Amino acid sequence: MVVIPGLSESLSAVGKQIIHFNTTETLLSVEAAGSARGAHCPTCFCRSYRRHGQYRRQLRAQTLMGRSVNLGVQVRRFKCVNPQCSRTTFVERIDALALANQRRTVGLSGAWSAMAQALGGSAAARLSAKLGMPASRDTLLRELRRLGSSVTLAAPVVVGIDDWAITRGHRYGTIVVDLERRRPIEVLDGRESTSVADWLQRHPSIQVVARDRAGAYSDAAQRVIPHTQQVADRWHLLGNLRETVERLLLRHNARLREAAQLLVVAVSPLPQTQPAGADSVLPLMAWQKLSIDRRTARLGRYEEVVRLRAQGLSCKAIGRAMDLDQRTVSHFVRSGEYPERSPRGSGPMLLDAYRHHLCQRVVQGCTNITAVWHELQANAFKGSRGTVRVAMAHAYAVSSSTDTAGRPGRRASTPSAQRAYAWLVGWDERGNQVPKRAEHRQFVEALCAIEPQIAQASSLAREFLGLIHRRDVAGFDRWLARARDGKAPEIRRFAGSMTADLSAVRAAFESPWSSGQVEGQINRLKFLKRQMYGRAKLDLLRARVLHPN
Numbered sequence: 001m002v003v004i005p006g007l008s009e010s011l012s013a014v015g016k017q018i019i020h021f022n023t024t025e026t027l028l029s030v031e032a033a034g035s036a037r038g039a040h041c042p043t044c045f046c047r048s049y050r051r052h053g054q055y056r057r058q059l060r061a062q063t064l065m066g067r068s069v070n071l072g073v074q075v076r077r078f079k080c081v082n083p084q085c086s087r088t089t090f091v092e093r094i095d096a097l098a099l100a101n102q103r104r105t106v107g108l109s110g111a112w113s114a115m116a117q118a119l120g121g122s123a124a125a126r127l128s129a130k131l132g133m134p135a136s137r138d139t140l141l142r143e144l145r146r147l148g149s150s151v152t153l154a155a156p157v158v159v160g161i162d163d164w165a166i167t168r169g170h171r172y173g174t175i176v177v178d179l180e181r182r183r184p185i186e187v188l189d190g191r192e193s194t195s196v197a198d199w200l201q202r203h204p205s206i207q208v209v210a211r212d213r214a215g216a217y218s219d220a221a222q223r224v225i226p227h228t229q230q231v232a233d234r235w236h237l238l239g240n241l242r243e244t245v246e247r248l249l250l251r252h253n254a255r256l257r258e259a260a261q262l263l264v265v266a267v268s269p270l271p272q273t274q275p276a277g278a279d280s281v282l283p284l285m286a287w288q289k290l291s292i293d294r295r296t297a298r299l300g301r302y303e304e305v306v307r308l309r310a311q312g313l314s315c316k317a318i319g320r321a322m323d324l325d326q327r328t329v330s331h332f333v334r335s336g337e338y339p340e341r342s343p344r345g346s347g348p349m350l351l352d353a354y355r356h357h358l359c360q361r362v363v364q365g366c367t368n369i370t371a372v373w374h375e376l377q378a379n380a381f382k383g384s385r386g387t388v389r390v391a392m393a394h395a396y397a398v399s400s401s402t403d404t405a406g407r408p409g410r411r412a413s414t415p416s417a418q419r420a421y422a423w424l425v426g427w428d429e430r431g432n433q434v435p436k437r438a439e440h441r442q443f444v445e446a447l448c449a450i451e452p453q454i455a456q457a458s459s460l461a462r463e464f465l466g467l468i469h470r471r472d473v474a475g476f477d478r479w480l481a482r483a484r485d486g487k488a489p490e491i492r493r494f495a496g497s498m499t500a501d502l503s504a505v506r507a508a509f510e511s512p513w514s515s516g517q518v519e520g521q522i523n524r525l526k527f528l529k530r531q532m533y534g535r536a537k538l539d540l541l542r543a544r545v546l547h548p549n
């Protein structure tokens, strides 16, 4: 008797033995037969010993020692002896080796579905060819689909529900995660209340639902399983907080710009040397210098235009040669002499008499607008704090656009609302972290000094993070009362939305459950989706998501 380890065991499980085999460098051909004396009819389950005939099933198996395996198995056909049975003949089943009507072994199917599950269709097809058990993309996906429909799961008790984009902005799906077992248990099409409610109805074992703050899932849970505890997800609470503060920052974008201009000067202060003339303090000098630089460049362009014009070139040709707007060229040509730029603004300004003092303070790196305003008021300044703020911001902006050597320096760049949020609210485990870098801290200080709404929102947001971290529900109740009377409408709206969903939000502080891990599973889902170039239908995606690799 021939024994091939790894193959003989599978064959003997269905009563077959290897008769002979033939091997080349890449292929192992095995013939097997058995001596089944009888078999059960698949329809009536009567055992029959009346042989009708036999034939050979051709099967493909997993590679063995780097060789593809072709398996020929003799199977017998029996006559059903039950006169009442609708079936006259039947073939002995070898399900442990290969399912009915399949031309591959169970082991090969398993290998293919594992590959398809890990890699998706195309990549698995490439790998399977490399491993000597080639299959087409479609075959592999069929195996995967078969796998997907056979998911058996324990009854879930604590679930997290969240949505994910099938096509962003158009079509969404819902993922349900068993939070206790830390694995996804369902992927649904749509995020409407009805589809989620249907699913919840089929799972009466659920006791806790962690969900986002959008209404659909809470409605579904409230309607179908009203006894369950709902937990607003902490991750989404933090997300809502971030959106709230970012919306506030977007509304105050002008303030961000002012604070950023203050910041650049604070980082690289101008040299402290004072010029001789009292009227020409440094920032104005810098501004004038910049202006002069610009004038010089413009004068150079003017002279070049005049020179080319004298050579007989047309305005259009000059414009093309010098990369200038044609209207600029004809303006230069027509004017006869260098056209000075018209000075901006007219008449004396309220601040003119105080500009020297203001610029001195800017040179010293002072960013305290209120202090400077009071100093000017002490010298009979009649203007508002706002006027001082604008003037100081301008002085900083001008002084910062030239560096100490007089070359154009880096400009004040306004941080995005997202970045400003990170600087304002960035936190450590205690929820009271200060911004990491000195310039960020200065930016935050300047921004808070300029805009009291932002200052309050920043402190409320930090406090909220700390409360969430400490799970301080009593502190949260006090916080909510203050936030409801907040200065900024965005904060008041945020507090209002939490009041409307109070029991779930309070549960977020008290319950150990949160759908943070759902976000992780969504990340995995998105990865799998992209791995199949975003073309996978929902059933394939579901098969890959629900089976942990």
Ligand SMILES: [Zn+2]
Pocket: 041, 042, 043, 044, 045, 046, 080, 081, 082, 085, 086, 087
């Ligand atoms: Zn029968």
